[in-house]
Amino acid sequence: MKVKDPNLTNNEYAKACIALQKYDNLLSTTEAFKLGTIFKDLYSPYEETEKVK
Template identity: 55%
Template sequence: MNKSEKNDYAKAFIIPQKYENIINPKAALKIGTIFNDLYKPYKAYDKKY
C-alpha cells in the first residue's frame, strides 16, 4: 500500500440537526426537497430589453 492509499482525502463534518418544516412526501417529490425552508422557486418575469 502506498502513502496515498493510507491517507484520507477529505472528511465531511455535518452537525446533527432536527428535521423541521417538513413537506409531505407527494409535494416534496414535486418540488425536489422535503424541507420547506430550502424551497425557493424561480419567479417568472418578462425579459424586456
C-alpha cells in the first residue's frame, strides 16, 4: 500500500534556489576558452609543489 505525502504535489521532490549574481570581473572570450572559465575570480590553476619524502 502506497502512502502519498500530502506535502509533495505534481511529483515535485525538490527545488533549487539560485541567487542572481552580477557578471563582474570577466575574462575575454579567448582567455576564457584557454582557462576554462569566464570568471577571473574562479580561475585557480594547479601549482605543482615539491614532494616531501
